[in-house]
Amino acid sequence: MPFKVMMVFGTRPEAIKMAPLARELREWPEMALNICSTGQHREMLEQVLTAFDLTVDEDLQVMIQDQTLNGLSQQLLSKLDSAYERNKPDIVLVHGDTTTSFIAALAAFNRHIPIAHVEAGLRTGNLKSPWPEEANRRLTGVIADLHFPPTNKARDNLLREGVPLEQIKVTGNTVIDALLWMREHLHKSQWHPAPDSPLAALFSDRQHARQRMVLITGHRRENFGPGFERICLALAELALRYPDVQFVYPVHLNPQVQQAVYPLLSNRDNILLLPPQDYRHFVWLMDRAYLILTDSGGIQEEAPALGKPVLVLRKVTERPSVLEGGTVKLVGTQTERIVKQTSQLLDDPQIYKHMSRVFTPYGDGHASEKIAEHLWDWLNEHALRGAV
Template sequence: MPFKVVMVFGTRPEAIKMAPLARVLKHWPGLQLHICSTGQHRDMLKQVLDSFELQVDKDLEVMTQGQSLNGLSQQLLIHLDTTFERLQPDIVLVHGDTTTSFIAALAAFHRQLPIGHVEAGLRTGNLRAPWPEEANRRLTGVIADLHFAPTAEAQANLLRENVPADTIEVTGNTGVDALLWMRHHQQQTQWRPAADSPLAVLEHQRRMVLITGHRRENFGDGLRNICEAVATLARRYPDVQFVYPVHLNPQVQSAVYGVLSDTPNIYLIAPQDYQHFVWLMGRSHLILSDSGGIQEEAPAIGKPLLVLRDVTERPPEPEGGTVLLVGTDRERIVHHASELLDDAELYARMSRVHSPYGDGHASERIARRLYTWLEAKALRDRA
């Protein structure tokens, strides 16, 4: 009988990073994969799954209008408990630091099911930044049985917390797997956005700055400062196109459209599916983002990135890297973006291709360790 693996995710970033692993596990001899979605980002989630040719086996449909984190947690715990009771998995896989990840791990722990934590060991050391993600990943780390750390730094964080060394595997980040797979697919098929896509209006001869912003810790003043910085840059550089796929969260929509509407060279567009977003990253001259995933992806394709956060769980690159932590101060964002738009020598130094977060083979490493661990456990259980 194959080992039964249940993979749980609910947000778009989780789906992107779990999709390449799901593709590997579906074809790994001796493993049977079940994908369970909590549906936190249902529409955006479907876009990702379609891009990677995957389907959800179980959709919990737990989201309701105006739901609090506690309300979501309650619903997740009830529905996941029922799902685990029915499926009786040999292991539950969760990713990163979302509420879905922690509650899925907790539900598995209550049923004494083994837990594998993908992208384990990221830390800022501050429970309030990012909130609630820092607590979610720390709490998940306490009850996980297998820790798939993306980097040596993440492994070191786990070891400092007394996680047994033989339960940690340094794998690289599956987000880099996803990016490189999609880039290769697009290059092989000469993929381009369709003529009716909102991206078709972009002029290829003009430089483009890609912006994203959605983190809870930036809601309010932080997001407003980011938008005001983008507005200043758009006025200063009328020949540059500023493209902002606006997250569906009402607080993000209100802030972005409130500040950035009606500027000719600012393009506020709907969230893009993964194929279109990867194309946008490849097309961009510079990226401004508060996304942890983009912090890992941008270096792999040589795109300078200004990280719009005050702290980050990804280790900062040494001087001369492609990523610069600038926070949400309007003047700092404008200053550093202007430098990269004006200084060709600085831009050349920050646009080199390198990959400190993975080589595109993290999913295979995770699958191999997962299978050998399950085999060894089965032998122990039979002894």
């Protein structure tokens, strides 16, 4: 009888990073995978699942309008408890640092179900930055039974916190698996956006050869309010200073993001505001970008693997390895600093060349295989001891 493995995610970034692992586990008849979606980013989540040819087995539908983190946690804890009772998993897989990850781990812990934490061990050392992600990943790390850090630095963070070495397996990051799989798929199929897409008109091969493109993303709670306003003022100034550069900004659906972005950046000729893009479109955009401005964690790993310079719109990062490679810079949210650092990359070919090297400290695209193999070994070992 196969082991029951339950994978829980709810946001688009979680789904992207768990998708290659889900595809890998579906190839193992010895492990029966149940995918549980909490439904936090419903529209964006469906796009990811379609792109990776996956379907969910449980949809908890926890989101309601204007939901607080405490309200979300309450919904998650109750509905996940019921899902665990129905499915009786042998182990629960959670990812990274979302509220979903921590509450899914807590609900499993309360039922004595083992927990495996993918992308474990990332730390800034500051519980308030990023908030609430730093607390979520630390708390998940306290109660997890298996830890899959992407790098040796992340492993060392766990060891300093007292996690036994035998519970840790360095694997690389599954986001690189997802990125390389999708890019190969797009290249092989010579995929392009549909003719009626605004991207198709802007970035035909001929047009792209002449025009540089800056890709922007932003969604962090820590930047809500004045942070996003300063970022948008920087983008407006850059667009005015560089009329020959195209700025493309897929705007997150969170109302606090949209309320800052649209009033300040609408109706500017060389700023294209888009709805959130599915993973195929977004990888296509990253592959064609000249440089990227973001507050995302995953993009700090993905973009250097494509040789794209990244300016991080945050004060700290839990991914110090990317800083060491010189392809990523922290610039914060001060308007003047964002304009200065972006201008340097647009104006100085030498600075751009230094930051546009391919740099991949987060693995070779085989993290999912390593996780599946270690998971299988761990489940067998614990079954022999009667623990599973």
